[in-house]
Amino acid sequence: MDLHTRKLRYFLTVADKLNFSRAAEHLKIAQQALSKQIAELEELVGVPLLRRTTRSVELTPAGRIFLESARQALEVLDAGAAAAEREAHGVTGTLHVGFVPGAALELTPAILDEYRGRHPNIALDLREYALEDPSAGLAEGWADVAFVRPPITLAQLDFEPLFTEPVVAAVAKTHPLACRASVRVCELLDGPIAVARSSDPAYRAQWSLSAFRNGAPCRIVDTSSQTEEIGMVAMGIACSVTPAAVVRFLPHTGVAYVPISDLPGSTVGIGRRRDRPNPLADHFVAAARVVRERERSVIEAIEHPFRTGHGPRSTM
Incomplete structure (x- = not known):
C-alpha cells in the first residue's frame, strides 16, 4: 500500500x-x-x-x-x-513541567526518560506544586505541560489521559467502616471530611463529594498536604476520599483504606493549555502516549490495585 x-x-x-x-x-x-x-x-x-x-x-x-x-x-x-x-538546526530549549504530588505514579520515570531520549537537547525544568494548585502551574502560566488529575477549573485545559485508578475512603482503624470490603458514597456524607486547601472550586467539590450532597453543607477539615490529611484520618478527626495510590505511597498503621464502590475513578494525565501552543509540550504528550501503550502491565496494576494480593484495607 x-x-x-x-x-x-x-x-x-x-x-x-x-x-x-x-x-x-x-x-x-x-x-x-x-x-x-x-x-x-x-x-x-x-x-x-x-x-x-x-x-x-x-x-x-x-x-x-x-x-x-x-x-x-x-x-x-x-x-x-x-x-x-533538531540535528540540522540545533533546536534547544527548556520545557517547564509541573506536577502535583504523585505525578503519574509509576509511569512518571518512564515518561521523563522517553522524552529525554527523544529530545536530548531539551532541558526539563520540573516543579512540584501542592494541592492548593491542582493545575500544577498551568493556571499561573509557569508550566508548559503538567501531570494533573481533573477536574480542574481551567477553561483552556487540553488533557491527555494516561490511566484511571479507583478511589478509596481513608478512615481510622477504629472507624465502623474500617472492617468493610467496600463502602458507598452515602455512608461517608454525614461525618467530617478532610480535604486539602485549594482555591480551585472543582477540586474542592470533587474530593468533598459535593455532587452527592444535594446542596447540604459539608463539614470540611482543611489540610495543607495529603500527609497531613492522612494524619487527621488516623487521629479520627475526619475521613478522607483519595486515589487508591495512597495505599502504596502513604501507608499508615492507624488508617484503613476501603474502596468506594459507586464513585468514578480518578484519572491522571498530561495537561497543557490550548491558548499557549508549544511544540515542546506537544512532543512531551507524544512521548507519554508511547509509554502509555508500552507499559500496559504497569497501568493494569495501577487501575486494579486490589487484584495484586493486598486486601483493600491493607496499610502496607
Missing part, C-alpha cells in the same frame, strides 16, 4: 471528531473532498474503516485497530522529522 500521510491525518481527525462536517472545518477543506480522501483510504486498506449514517459516524472494528496503527505511524514520522530538524 502506498499510503500518504495526508490521508492518515484526515482519518485521525474524522476518528477524533466522529463528524465529517466538524472534521472538514477543523482541516479547512471541503466536506466532499474529505469524504473522497477517506473513501480512497478505505479502498487502499481494503476494508471499511468508518460506519456512516445520516445521523452519526462511528469506527468499525477494523477502523479501531487501524486507528491505533495510523496514530503510532504518524507519531513515529513526526518524531523522526523533529529529530532531523
Whole structure:
C-alpha cells in the first residue's frame, strides 16, 4: 500500500471528531473532498474503516485497530522529522513541567526518560506544586505541560489521559467502616471530611463529594498536604476520599483504606493549555502516549490495585 500521510491525518481527525462536517472545518477543506480522501483510504486498506449514517459516524472494528496503527505511524514520522530538524538546526530549549504530588505514579520515570531520549537537547525544568494548585502551574502560566488529575477549573485545559485508578475512603482503624470490603458514597456524607486547601472550586467539590450532597453543607477539615490529611484520618478527626495510590505511597498503621464502590475513578494525565501552543509540550504528550501503550502491565496494576494480593484495607 502506498499510503500518504495526508490521508492518515484526515482519518485521525474524522476518528477524533466522529463528524465529517466538524472534521472538514477543523482541516479547512471541503466536506466532499474529505469524504473522497477517506473513501480512497478505505479502498487502499481494503476494508471499511468508518460506519456512516445520516445521523452519526462511528469506527468499525477494523477502523479501531487501524486507528491505533495510523496514530503510532504518524507519531513515529513526526518524531523522526523533529529529530532531523533538531540535528540540522540545533533546536534547544527548556520545557517547564509541573506536577502535583504523585505525578503519574509509576509511569512518571518512564515518561521523563522517553522524552529525554527523544529530545536530548531539551532541558526539563520540573516543579512540584501542592494541592492548593491542582493545575500544577498551568493556571499561573509557569508550566508548559503538567501531570494533573481533573477536574480542574481551567477553561483552556487540553488533557491527555494516561490511566484511571479507583478511589478509596481513608478512615481510622477504629472507624465502623474500617472492617468493610467496600463502602458507598452515602455512608461517608454525614461525618467530617478532610480535604486539602485549594482555591480551585472543582477540586474542592470533587474530593468533598459535593455532587452527592444535594446542596447540604459539608463539614470540611482543611489540610495543607495529603500527609497531613492522612494524619487527621488516623487521629479520627475526619475521613478522607483519595486515589487508591495512597495505599502504596502513604501507608499508615492507624488508617484503613476501603474502596468506594459507586464513585468514578480518578484519572491522571498530561495537561497543557490550548491558548499557549508549544511544540515542546506537544512532543512531551507524544512521548507519554508511547509509554502509555508500552507499559500496559504497569497501568493494569495501577487501575486494579486490589487484584495484586493486598486486601483493600491493607496499610502496607
